[in-house]
Amino acid sequence: MGHRLGDASTPARLAAPDEGIGRDELALATRNHGLPLEALRHDITPPGLHYVLTHYDIPYVPEGTPWPLTLDGRVGRPLRLDLSDLHRFPQVTTRVTLECAGNGRALLTPRPVSQPWLVEAVGTAEWTGVPLRLLLAEAGVEPDAVDVVFTGADHGVERGVEQDYRRALPVEVAMGGDPEVLVAHSMNGAPLPPQHGYPLRLIVPGWYGMAHVKWLRSITVADESFTGFQQAVAYRLRRDPGDAGEPVTRIAPRALLVPPGFPDFMSRARVVRPGTVALEGRAWSGRAPVTRVEVSTDAGHTWRDAEQAPDDGERWAWRRWRYEWTVTPGEHVLSARATDAGGHTQPLEQPWNRGGFVNNLVQRVPVLCLDDEDGSAGGDGE
């Protein structure tokens, strides 16, 4: 008759074949949200359109709430910094494309039961803050440091484990300058919105979202590897439950299309008229710069190079691409595929892991091209 934490949690599981999305997955899908894909047109994602995933509740932090950030553990001089202290350090602004490690999960077979993303868990923003390496230098990291552990104010239970959200970076990543890790206080020139970590969050350019700890309260330098839930249990690539698994780190390359034409409300099917359709989209990789984007208009049978926008020097942000498509009446499937300078590319068949992480299967966008005579706004199709 006891009432214990474990009663609130259910074990990790895979959906049965043909099992629809359940109430628990829907409860996550209605509170978290992706980027509506037409918003890929914006270089910087407008506020409210950037993807959001929160494990627990969004902490309620009214403006002016004291927020001392502590930095301690294996350091010579522990720090306790309020927001005005942080503003006395050099400030850096970086444009970063952030993607959820679970993006694409709901397309997997079998489907891991968790936040059911299709392909839209992405967004790009300009983040401003203090380079983490400057704070670590100020505190003086001891030579035996191994991991730097970041703790957020978001609190909950997961698989029976009560926790503040907590993740670590290897000390060489935390102290390195490539990528430049930030303790960020601003998003697109304004204080962080509540759902993006107000008042402080970590930004780790090129890494999946789980590393960018929101509502950041403390930083602890440790002389051993961090084994907290979000590091050792969640966010690992496993095929079998008993595997130790590889950690999820940097973002795999991906390209997405702005869906052309207009949608059907319910099916989200895309409709175009015959003629020339300017396809566009974005491509990114956290591993190396994107060097090639290809487009297929025949369900992946043949591929042609898209035209990439000139390099704008924003290494950690997505890059625009374009492709001119001449379309005739019928059903078509569009895809785009990114390849980066490290030779990583997107698979045409879905790899699989139990957590549903690091998916970068090429997107498939079915498009219906109407007959010429159906409607008046036709193009110059043949």
Place this chain on the structure above:
Amino acid sequence: MGHRLGDASTPARLAAPDEGIGRDELALATRNHGLPLEALRHDITPPGLHYVLTHYDIPYVPEGTPWPLTLDGRVGRPLRLDLSDLHRFPQVTTRVTLECAGNGRALLTPRPVSQPWLVEAVGTAEWTGVPLRLLLAEAGVEPDAVDVVFTGADHGVERGVEQDYRRALPVEVAMGGDPEVLVAHSMNGAPLPPQHGYPLRLIVPGWYGMAHVKWLRSITVADESFTGFQQAVAYRLRRDPGDAGEPVTRIAPRALLVPPGFPDFMSRARVVRPGTVALEGRAWSGRAPVTRVEVSTDAGHTWRDAEQAPDDGERWAWRRWRYEWTVTPGEHVLSARATDAGGHTQPLEQPWNRGGFVNNLVQRVPVLCLDDEDGSAGGDGE
């Protein structure tokens, strides 16, 4: 072998018993989003947390795009107004709680297949714009006017019908001052975000969201009742497909709780420790002011009055309420119920209609209270 608009659409349907949420419903749930319920703590919903529903794509309107608003039809002097013209009219700011007409749809049995909201399709903002009645007066409405039709720039197909999103208000509502209908250009003191209708939208305080036409391009005064898709086909209360149905208009009363304690990531179950828990939430009605909020902590068997915040004069916005709960270990179900000055209240058993509209069934929030000894942060429970 023709390819026609109807091929993009599927007929309206109800889910089979125990049918999980489908891919089409999920595609809507990942792009639209609700208010994370902990954000009910904010008087004004922070940007990005207000619910969003778009039928088609969010139009891409870069800053500075010319946006002439036309007002024509049964008027003496047709108008064509750009944004600066609108700023020369008197400006009004109103705090409004907006709720989607389909809020609660995914809880219905059988479930109408559409955007699968649970209870979170709500938000409150301060909208600034020009009273519609001033624009109509400037144009001079003819005495035979019946409906005022509003057309947005969002374009798509729905049940085989290609359309710009279009809705009407009876002329007496459009010209009346209670509620004061606005042609709004600002949300919370800033230009409208793209997903909330940039650069112009209609605000109809007290009415469900479908009336608040976004990306507003034209206003047409008509001498007959408007029979467009969103008026005569969608947004009607029907039990059988052949019913003419009653139109969906004003928001029925509803109260929601800020879920207490902390959540489990996957089940979203709420966990508290024994002792005193300050419950709070919001209540609203578009029909008449909320006069009473009751709370049940025993799954609706008994009810006690909550304490409502003093009337702040914001007739069209939600109002805060509080209730102090002494909780002991075990499983509990919390509910809140709003009643308005018109005597409307929330049902304990779910009415049903084919569209899944105007649901205001009382919310049920299961809470697990842990045993005293499970964890260290216990309260003063018995």
